[in-house]
Amino acid sequence: xxxxxxxxxxxxxxxxxxxxxxxxxxxxxxxxxxxxxxxxxxxxxxxxxxxxxxxxxxxxxxxxxxxxxxxxxxxxxxxxxxxxxxxxxxxxxxxxxxxxxxxxxxxxxxxxxxxxxxxxxxxxxxxxxxxxxxxxxxxxxxxxxxxxxxxxxxxxxxxxxxxxxxxxxxxxxxxxxxxxxxxxxxxxxxxxxxxxxxxxxxxxxxxxxxxxxxxxxxxxxxxxxxxxxxxxxxxxxxxxxxxxxxxxxxxxxxxxxxxxxxxxxxxxxxxxxxxxxxxxxxxxxxxxxxxxxxxxxxxxxxxxxxxxxxxxxxxxxxxxxxxxxxxxxxxxxxxxxxxxxxxxxxxxxxxxxxxxxxxxxxxxxxxxxxxxxxxxxxxxxxxxxxxxxxxxxxxxxxxxxxxxxxxxxxxxxxxxxxxxxxxxxxxxxxxxxxxxxxxxxxxxxxxxxxxxxxxxxxxxxxxxxxxxxxxxxxxxxxxxxxxxxxx
Amino acid sequence: xxxxxxxxxxxxxxxxxxxxxxxxxxxxxxxxxxxxxxxxxxxxxxxxxxxxxxxxxxxxxxxxxxxxxxxxxxxxxxxxxxxxxxxxxxxxxxxxxxxxxxxxxxxxxxxxxxxxxxxxxxxxxxxxxxxxxxxxxxxxxxxxxxxxxxxxxxxxxxxxxxxxxxxxxxxxxxxxxxxxxxxxxxxxxxxxxxxxxxxxxxxxxxxxxxxxxxxxxxxxxxxxxxxxxxxxxxxxxxxxxxxxxxxxxxxxx
Numbered sequence: 001x002x003x004x005x006x007x008x009x010x011x012x013x014x015x016x017x018x019x020x021x022x023x024x025x026x027x028x029x030x031x032x033x034x035x036x037x038x039x040x041x042x043x044x045x046x047x048x049x050x051x052x053x054x055x056x057x058x059x060x061x062x063x064x065x066x067x068x069x070x071x072x073x074x075x076x077x078x079x080x081x082x083x084x085x086x087x088x089x090x091x092x093x094x095x096x097x098x099x100x101x102x103x104x105x106x107x108x109x110x111x112x113x114x115x116x117x118x119x120x121x122x123x124x125x126x127x128x129x130x131x132x133x134x135x136x137x138x139x140x141x142x143x144x145x146x147x148x149x150x151x152x153x154x155x156x157x158x159x160x161x162x163x164x165x166x167x168x169x170x171x172x173x174x175x176x177x178x179x180x181x182x183x184x185x186x187x188x189x190x191x192x193x194x195x196x197x198x199x200x201x202x203x204x205x206x207x208x209x210x211x212x213x214x215x216x217x218x219x220x221x222x223x224x225x226x227x228x229x230x231x232x233x234x235x236x237x238x239x240x241x242x243x244x245x246x247x248x249x250x251x252x253x254x255x256x257x258x259x260x261x262x263x264x265x266x267x268x269x270x271x272x273x274x275x276x277x278x279x280x281x282x283x284x285x286x287x288x289x290x291x292x293x294x295x296x297x298x299x300x301x302x303x304x305x306x307x308x309x310x311x312x313x314x315x316x317x318x319x320x321x322x323x324x325x326x327x328x329x330x331x332x333x334x335x336x337x338x339x340x341x342x343x344x345x346x347x348x349x350x351x352x353x354x355x356x357x358x359x360x361x362x363x364x365x366x367x368x369x370x371x372x373x374x375x376x377x378x379x380x381x382x383x384x385x386x387x388x389x390x391x392x393x394x395x396x397x398x399x400x401x402x403x404x405x406x407x408x409x410x411x412x413x414x415x416x417x418x419x420x421x422x423x424x425x426x427x428x429x430x431x432x433x434x435x436x437x438x439x440x441x442x443x444x445x446x447x448x449x450x451x452x453x454x455x456x457x458x459x460x461x462x463x464x465x466x467x468x469x470x471x472x473x474x475x476x477x478x479x480x481x482x483x484x485x486x487x
Numbered sequence: 488x489x490x491x492x493x494x495x496x497x498x499x500x501x502x503x504x505x506x507x508x509x510x511x512x513x514x515x516x517x518x519x520x521x522x523x524x525x526x527x528x529x530x531x532x533x534x535x536x537x538x539x540x541x542x543x544x545x546x547x548x549x550x551x552x553x554x555x556x557x558x559x560x561x562x563x564x565x566x567x568x569x570x571x572x573x574x575x576x577x578x579x580x581x582x583x584x585x586x587x588x589x590x591x592x593x594x595x596x597x598x599x600x601x602x603x604x605x606x607x608x609x610x611x612x613x614x615x616x617x618x619x620x621x622x623x624x625x626x627x628x629x630x631x632x633x634x635x636x637x638x639x640x641x642x643x644x645x646x647x648x649x650x651x652x653x654x655x656x657x658x659x660x661x662x663x664x665x666x667x668x669x670x671x672x673x674x675x676x677x678x679x680x681x682x683x684x685x686x687x688x689x690x691x692x693x694x695x696x697x698x699x700x701x702x703x704x705x706x707x708x709x710x711x712x713x714x715x716x717x718x719x720x721x722x723x724x725x726x727x728x729x730x731x732x733x734x735x736x737x738x739x740x
Contacts, residue, residue, distance in 0.1 A: 252629040257597040261604065272604045276593065283592040283631065342591045348554045349584060349647075350605050351577040484554060 001104065008091050008105075008112040016421045027423035029124040035430055036125040040132025046438075050445050053213065054318075056146070060204045061304045063122065063150040065297040067157020069333055070117055073109045074165030074238070075285075077102070106242045110162060110235060114155065120421070122150050138212070145210045152227040153203035159234040166238045168285070183299075202227040204304060256282070273352070273360035274367075280341045281364075294334045294369070298376055301326060302383075320381040321444040321458070324393035327373045328400025329437055332408045335365050336416040344414060348485040355477045357485075358409045362473075365405045373397055389447065396440060396458065403465040407432050410472040413480045432468075436461055503530045505655055505686045506551060510560035512710075513546055520546045522710040523560065528703070533677060533687045535701035535718075537694065537728075539736050543710040544690040545585050545659055551688070552582050552657050565655060578606070581648030585659040585690075587640040589632040595619075595643055596628045602647045618646035621676075622669065637664040645673065656680070658689040662696055674700055698728035708736050 017025045039046075046055065077092045092105045126147040133143050160182075168175040185200075202223040207213065209220040260275035267274050280286075305318050338361045347357060377397050381390040411429050412419035419425045439461050447454040506528035513521040521543045528534045538544050549555040551562055553573025562569040564576050589598050596615060603611040619625045622642040627635055632643065641664040648656060656677075662670045674696060677687055681702075691697045697704070698718065705715040714721065714735055722728050 251634070253594050253631055255594065255596055255629065257593065257600055272601060276590070276597075276601050279597065280590070280592045343588065345584075345586075345588050346590060349552075349577070349582045350602065351574050352605060353574065482556065486554075 001108070004091070004100075004104065004108045005111055008108045009116065011091055012112055012116050016418055018418075024423045025421055028421050028426055029120055031423050031427050031430070032121055033124040033128040033131075035434075036128025037132045038128075040129045040138075041135060043132070043136045043138075046442075050442060053208075054445075056207055056213065057204070057304060059146075060149055060153050060207050061301055063153035064157040064201070064203065065300060065330075066117070066121070067154040067159075068161040068297060068300075069157075070113050070154075071110075071158030071161030072165040073106055073113075073162050074167070074169045074242070076165075077106055077109060077242075102242050103239050107239055110158070110239075114158060118151060118154065122147065122154060126150070142211050146207065148224070149203050149207035149210075152206060152224065152231075153201075155231045156201075156203055156227055159231045159238070163234040163238040163241075166241045170241060170243065179296075201304060202230065253283070267360075267363055270356070270360045270363060273357060274364055277338070277341070277360060277364055281338075284341050286337060286341055290334060290337065290368070294330060295372065295376075297330055297333070298323075298327060302380060319444055319447060320377060320384055320386045320389055320393040321396055321447055322441055323380045324377050324395075324397035325400050325437065325440040325444065327376060327397045328402075328404050329433065331365065331369060331373075331401045331404045332416070332433075334369060335361065335405050335408050338364060339412075339414050339416050343486075345486040354413055354480040354483045354485060357414055358476050358480060359473075361414070362405055362409050366402070369401060370398070373401060392447075392455070392458065395462065396444075399462045399465050399469075400436070400440065403436070403469045404433065406469045406472050406476075410476050410479060413483060414485070436465055504528065505530050505532075505565055506534075506688060507563040508547075508551070508560065509562075511547065511550060511557050511562055512559040513543075513550060513555070513557050519710050521550070521557070524707070524710070524712055525560075526705055526712055526715055528686060528688060530686055531681055531684055532703050533681045533701045534689065535697045535704040536688070536690045536707060537692075537697065537704060537732055538707035542707045542736075544707060546710075547707070548657055548659050548688070548690055551576075552580060553577050554582075579653060580655045580657055581651065581653040583644050583648045583656075583658045583661050587637065587644045587664065589635075589640055589643050589647070591633045592631055594629050594631050595624055595635065595639070598632060598643060599647060599650060603650060606651045608651045614650050618650055621672070622646055638666060638669075641665055642669065649676075654684070655686045656688070658687060658691075660691055660693075661689060662691065662693050670696065694727075694729045694732060698722065704728075706732060706735050 013025075092102075092109050094100060095102050095105055126143060129138075129146070130140055130143040133140055164175060164178055167178050206220050206223040206227065209216040209223060214220075256279050257275055260278050261271050264271045264274040264278070301318075302323070344357065374394060374397070377393050378390065381387050381393060386393075408416060408429070411425050411432075420429060440458065443454045443457040443461070447458075504527045506526075508527070509525050511521050511524040512519070524543070524547060536544050536547065546555065550557045551564055551569055553564075553569050553576040556570055556573075565579050567575045567579065569576050590601075593601060596619075599615045599618065600611060603614065608614065619628060622645065624639065624642055624646070627639050632640060635643065641661075645661060648658070661673060665673065677700065681687060689697070689701065701718050703716065704718050704721055705712050706721075707713065714731075718728070721731055726734075
């Protein structure tokens with residue numbers, strides 16, 4: 001197992017360094033460290049507009065959502081295994097040739113990504129915060145406890161996502177039952193107070209039980225143990241259920257492509273690509289992935305807000321404008337999935353360019369998300385009795401969604417997962433997303449107290465984002481024109 | 488049994504050079520994949536490129552088809568500069584890659600339909616039917632490419648390269664995974680195709696077929712062309728292409 005894990009780690013590293021080179025790749029954690037140090041140093045200023053509880057909640061919820069995104073090994077592994085032909089293959093598919101079980105390679109995948117992403121993102125981020133802590137009056141022990149909560153939240157997300165994705169690959173009803181069960185547990189159990197509400201998201205409960213938010217050592221240990229128990233149970237169940245068999249599946253499929261091309265004829269010269277990609281999305285079962293990557297994190301974010309407010313009694317309410325911005329910024333998860341549905345090698349045989357595919361995928365993103373995002377924002381505004389700011393929230397959601405996907409597409413082309421770990425790309429991405437993200441978040445927090453200032457600020461940010469979106473969209477051609485599909 | 492196909496390739500480029508390479512070079516990190524490769528292929532040629540693994544065959548084919556940019560030198564295909572206008576090259580030629588990799592989730596029919604629409608060719612269904620008939624793919628029409636056998640996928644890749652009836656075909660190991668019946672069918676199709684004025688540039692390790700098929704050939708090793716000429720000149724003196732090849736790349740005996 002140790003050899004397999006070591007080889008899988010090297011494989012992951014080489015996949016990333018193939019495109020950006022080792023030096024640029026290894027600068028990525030350094031950049032994370034620097035950004036988090038700068039963040040720590042500007043904490044006092046940030047706390048003038050928001051509370052420490054809000055920041056901690058966003059950080060912990062992000063770690064969990066990040067884990068959900070990373071942990072869909074069921075989908076990922078199935079894709080690699082089924083892509084048994086083509087230019088590339090991965091160690092997870094090796095049981096087809098060698099006497100080794102899929103259970104073992106999937107455990108390798110789980111451990112590999114846990115180590116890889118904790119080392120690459122969570123650890124350097126914590127080190128940056130720890131370095132800045134003494135300057136802003138935080139204890140290093142608080143930072144270590146914050147790191148522990150982050151790791152627990154990340155692993156919780158990874159393990160739950162792993163189990164959900166494995167269930168999805170085996171049985172749609174089982175997957176539906178699993179997700180319904182979680183939702184029932186969270187909303188019914190939580191609101192009826194059938195058990196200690198902190199157990200619902202134990203990693204976040206842990207964070208708010210330890211300094212600087214609380215001082216309940218016994219409760220914290222219980223919550224940490226609960227987190228570890230859930231992590232172990234879900235991972236073991238996922239591993240027990242992993243099973244892939246090579247069977248002849250020459251089942252017939254209805255011809256969809258001509259219909260889809262007709263449906264998207266309004267997209268002009270992109271209708272062939274959009275039609276083809278929609279067929280891919282439908283037949284690859286990406287609807288489930290969308291659920292994991294987009295809708296679930298949004299529901300989770302709203303739930304954690306409710307949970308910390310009601311369950312923990314800590315006032316950290318987010319308004320609908322904040323959610324509008326968050327929906328937009330989460331769009332990159334979906335764009336990233338669009339780039340992982342199938343290999344694009346064969347496009348290089350046809351008169352098509354990378355910019356053609358990038359633009360087609362931006363359109364697909366907008367077709368897929370606009371309705372869902374709008375419905376989500378409308379529901380949130382109704383639940384929170386904030387219909388008076390619904391128009392603003394929708395505007396923020398549309399502009400940030402469009403900006404984020406175009407900016408991500410411009411920076412990463414059709415290899416989002418890989419290029420976001422390139423230092424130069426990541427640093428530009430961080431600046432281009434972090435600044436408007438934080439700006440909109442802070443402005444949204446003061447919308448009830450300083451309406452005119454907040455509205456003016458939001459208008460300026462949206463105007464700048466729209467301008468940048470137009471520039472970046474037209475620059476996609478120049479940036480990606482000479483790039484190959486398989487290079 | 489495979490159906491018969493009538494070739495509709497216009498009789499052009501009989502004497503004109505359709506591929507021209509001048510000093511092409513390409514480096515991947517420390518490895519010099521191509522080192523000043525120069526040659527010409529005339530219209531109506533069935534040109535074979537042979538060489539050991541890693542000699543630079545696929546790199547050269549990918550440069551000439553606009554899939555990869557060269558570091559130095561000049562390549563022209565059908566009078567189009569491959570570096571300056573790779574899209575025009577792809578529009579005009581048909582390409583079969585080394586690894587058969589059609590899109591995972593499209594059916595066989597949908598893949599050919601997609602290719603036809605991207606290439607903006609008329610009479611799509613008639614052409615698809617013709618090639619399904621030729622390659623005996625009708626039973627696989629509604630099966631997604633992921634679930635097709637390797638041989639079926641290779642046939643589909645060949646059909647997708649032939650469907651727009653280009654004047655020039657670039658084929659990288661076209662006979663791989665094909666059964667003997669279809670190896671013969673494709674061989675006969677290619678001979679008929681060049682008789683009617685088409686040109687074929689082909690890389691292959693199956694030297695027996697290549698010797699019977701190609702009228703001109705080049706042998707490449709370590710990124711350099713070490714022999715080029717008429718097939719009859721290469722194998723003169725009773726030696727087979729395999730013997731000539733082994734001798735030239737220094738592996739005989």
